[in-house]
Amino acid sequence: MLKPMLPTLIFEAPTGPNWVYEIKYDGFRAMLHWDYDGIQLISRNGNLLNEQFPEIITQCEELSDVMKPYLPLIFDGELCLLESPFKASFEFIQQRGRLKSEAKIAQASASKPAQYLVFDLLVLGNENLMNRRFQDRKLTLSNLFADVKLPSVVDPTNRELIQFVPYEQDFHLIWAEATQANAEGIIAKKMDSTWDEGKRTTNWYKIKNWQVGAFFILGYDKKNAFFHVGVMRKNEIYEIGLFSHGLSPDERQALLGVIQANASKETAGFIKVEPGICVELFYLELYKEQLRQPSFSKFRFDVEWQDCTWEKLVRKTPLLPEGIEITHPEKPLWKDKSITKFEYIHYLVEVSPYMLPFLKDRLLTVIRYPHGMYGEKFYQKNCPDYAPDFIQTSMSEGIDYIICNDLKTLTWLGNQLSFEFHIPFQTIYSKGPSEIVFDLDPPSRDAFPLAKKAATILKEVFDGLKLTSFVKTSGNKGLQIYIPLPENRFSYDDTRQFTEFVANYLTTMEPDLFTTERLKKNRGNRLYVDYVQHAEGKTIVAPYSVRGNDGAYVATPLYWEEITDDLSIEDFPLEMIIERINEKGCPFAHYFEAKDEQPFEPVLEFLRQK
Structure with missing residues (x-):
C-alpha cells in the first residue's frame, strides 16, 4: 500500500507564482483505492477503514456505474467531520475513530456522516499520475469530479460525502478564511511538484493557525520532561495542559532552574511550584478544555500570574469575528442558571x-x-x-x-x-412560502404530552402523503412541525388549503384533545392547532434559538424517533445543545435538500378536487 506524501511544518508561508494553498482539514489522512474488485479506504498507517466509515464505502458503491469508466483510481484525501466549509472537528473525528461497536458506528454514520475530502489524484484508469505536476493532477481531479457530478467545493450540508478540495492562489485570502473559521491551518503546495511517496517533502508546507495565550507554570515532570501550566478559572487554579516543545536548550535550562529554586514540593518524579512564573504558549485549540499541541513562545515577565485567566484565554481564541467585542462578558443572564x-x-x-x-x-x-x-x-x-x-x-x-x-x-x-x-416563512427573495409549519401549542408545559400525540398523528398523515417532515421543540411548551417547500412554487392560499385541512382532520379525530379555537378562554385544556399563524408576515422562532424563559430552553430540532413518552422540553437547555449536536448530529441537516424533492403538488391537486 502507498505511504502518503507528508508536508513540512513552517511558520511563514512561501509565496510566488509557483505556490498555491489549500485549507488544512483536521481529520484522518486516507487513500481511497478503487478498482473493479472493490474499494479500500486505507489510513496513513496502512489500516483498512472500510468498517469504521461505512458511509464512504456505501457512497462509492452508489457511484459504481458512473465511476466504472475511470477505474482503477487512487484518491489522496482526508476523512473529516466538518463544522464548516473551512473547519473540521478534531474532537468529532477522534470520537468516531474510537467507536468499536458495529451498531454505534452505524448510528454515527447515519446521524453525523463523515466527509472524504479529496485533494489529489494518484492513479486514473491504470495511468500513474504521481510523476505529473501537481497542477496537472489537480486539474485532472477537478475534471473527474465535474464529469461524475461530485461536489466541486467543500460543503458540510451536502449529502454527497466525497468532495473536492480546491486551491487558492491568493495566500492572504485563504489565510483570512482559515483564521476566521478557526481552521487548523493551510497547506502550501508547489505547482510543478510531483507526488513523492512516504516523504516529508519541502514541496508541501503546512502552516498552522496557532493561537497564543499566557499561562503560569505549575510544575515539572522529571520523567517525561514536561512543564505543567495553568490559568485562573472562577478564582481557582486550573491546570490546562503541559508542554515541552519550542524551548531552546538555554531557555529550558533557565526555566528548570527557576522552578527548582522556587519549588514548593519535590518528589522523585515531579517538582511542584506555586504560581508566579508566566510564559506565552502557542497552541492549536482547546480540546476538552485542555491545550492541544502547546509549544513555548516566550517568557512573560510583564504579566502577573493572576492575570492568566481562563476567561481571557477563551476570549482570545478566534471564536468571534474580527471587529466584534463582548461588552460585560461576565454579566449573568439567567436567575436559575450560571450562564454569562x-x-x-x-x-x-x-x-x-x-x-x-x-x-x-x-x-x-x-x-x-x-x-x-x-x-x-x-x-x-x-x-x-x-x-x-x-x-x-x-x-x-x-x-x-x-x-x-x-x-x-x-x-x-x-x-x-x-x-x-x-x-x-419565506425569504426576501421568495414569492410565496418556503415551508409549511404547524405550531402545536398546548395550554401549559404540563400538557406537553398533547403536543407529542398531535405530532405523532401528523407524522403518520405526512408519511401517508409521502411528504418529508421535520420536528422541533418550540423551546417553550410545544412542538413545531416543518414541511419544506420548493421556492416560488406555491402561494399562501395554497398552503392555507392544506393547513386548514390537516388541522380540521386532527380536531375531528380527537375533538376532546385538539382545537382550532383562537380564543384561549374557549379552548379549555385542549391543544391549539395554530394553522392561521402560517401566513405572510407571520413569524416563528428559528431552530436553535434560545427562549426567554427561566430554564434557558432552546427551540431544538429533533429526530422523529425521539418523540416518546419520556420527551420533555426540559431536556433541551442551552448548556446541552452543542453536546447533543456533537453526539447525535443535527436532525435538520438535510432540510434544504428536501425542498425540491417535496411532492406537495399532488396533495394540493387532491384537495382542490374535494
Whole structure:
C-alpha cells in the first residue's frame, strides 16, 4: 500500500507564482483505492477503514456505474467531520475513530456522516499520475469530479460525502478564511511538484493557525520532561495542559532552574511550584478544555500570574469575528442558571453553522433582554441607528429589518442580548412560502404530552402523503412541525388549503384533545392547532434559538424517533445543545435538500378536487 506524501511544518508561508494553498482539514489522512474488485479506504498507517466509515464505502458503491469508466483510481484525501466549509472537528473525528461497536458506528454514520475530502489524484484508469505536476493532477481531479457530478467545493450540508478540495492562489485570502473559521491551518503546495511517496517533502508546507495565550507554570515532570501550566478559572487554579516543545536548550535550562529554586514540593518524579512564573504558549485549540499541541513562545515577565485567566484565554481564541467585542462578558443572564453573556455568545458561535442557514435572507424580528432574565424585554424589528455598517437590512412595509446572514451579525445581535430570533416563512427573495409549519401549542408545559400525540398523528398523515417532515421543540411548551417547500412554487392560499385541512382532520379525530379555537378562554385544556399563524408576515422562532424563559430552553430540532413518552422540553437547555449536536448530529441537516424533492403538488391537486 502507498505511504502518503507528508508536508513540512513552517511558520511563514512561501509565496510566488509557483505556490498555491489549500485549507488544512483536521481529520484522518486516507487513500481511497478503487478498482473493479472493490474499494479500500486505507489510513496513513496502512489500516483498512472500510468498517469504521461505512458511509464512504456505501457512497462509492452508489457511484459504481458512473465511476466504472475511470477505474482503477487512487484518491489522496482526508476523512473529516466538518463544522464548516473551512473547519473540521478534531474532537468529532477522534470520537468516531474510537467507536468499536458495529451498531454505534452505524448510528454515527447515519446521524453525523463523515466527509472524504479529496485533494489529489494518484492513479486514473491504470495511468500513474504521481510523476505529473501537481497542477496537472489537480486539474485532472477537478475534471473527474465535474464529469461524475461530485461536489466541486467543500460543503458540510451536502449529502454527497466525497468532495473536492480546491486551491487558492491568493495566500492572504485563504489565510483570512482559515483564521476566521478557526481552521487548523493551510497547506502550501508547489505547482510543478510531483507526488513523492512516504516523504516529508519541502514541496508541501503546512502552516498552522496557532493561537497564543499566557499561562503560569505549575510544575515539572522529571520523567517525561514536561512543564505543567495553568490559568485562573472562577478564582481557582486550573491546570490546562503541559508542554515541552519550542524551548531552546538555554531557555529550558533557565526555566528548570527557576522552578527548582522556587519549588514548593519535590518528589522523585515531579517538582511542584506555586504560581508566579508566566510564559506565552502557542497552541492549536482547546480540546476538552485542555491545550492541544502547546509549544513555548516566550517568557512573560510583564504579566502577573493572576492575570492568566481562563476567561481571557477563551476570549482570545478566534471564536468571534474580527471587529466584534463582548461588552460585560461576565454579566449573568439567567436567575436559575450560571450562564454569562460570554457563554451565551459562545453558544451562538458554536451553533451558528446549524442556525444561520435558517436565518439566511429572512426578515428578522428579535426579542431583546438588555438585563437578561432580570429585567424587561422588548421586540425589535427596525435596525437601530447605532448598528455597525456591516449589518445588512431589507425594507418591508416601512420597517428596515436586519438580515442575519453571517456569524458577525449573529454575534453582534448576541452582544445586544437578543435571545429570541423569529423569522417569517419565506425569504426576501421568495414569492410565496418556503415551508409549511404547524405550531402545536398546548395550554401549559404540563400538557406537553398533547403536543407529542398531535405530532405523532401528523407524522403518520405526512408519511401517508409521502411528504418529508421535520420536528422541533418550540423551546417553550410545544412542538413545531416543518414541511419544506420548493421556492416560488406555491402561494399562501395554497398552503392555507392544506393547513386548514390537516388541522380540521386532527380536531375531528380527537375533538376532546385538539382545537382550532383562537380564543384561549374557549379552548379549555385542549391543544391549539395554530394553522392561521402560517401566513405572510407571520413569524416563528428559528431552530436553535434560545427562549426567554427561566430554564434557558432552546427551540431544538429533533429526530422523529425521539418523540416518546419520556420527551420533555426540559431536556433541551442551552448548556446541552452543542453536546447533543456533537453526539447525535443535527436532525435538520438535510432540510434544504428536501425542498425540491417535496411532492406537495399532488396533495394540493387532491384537495382542490374535494
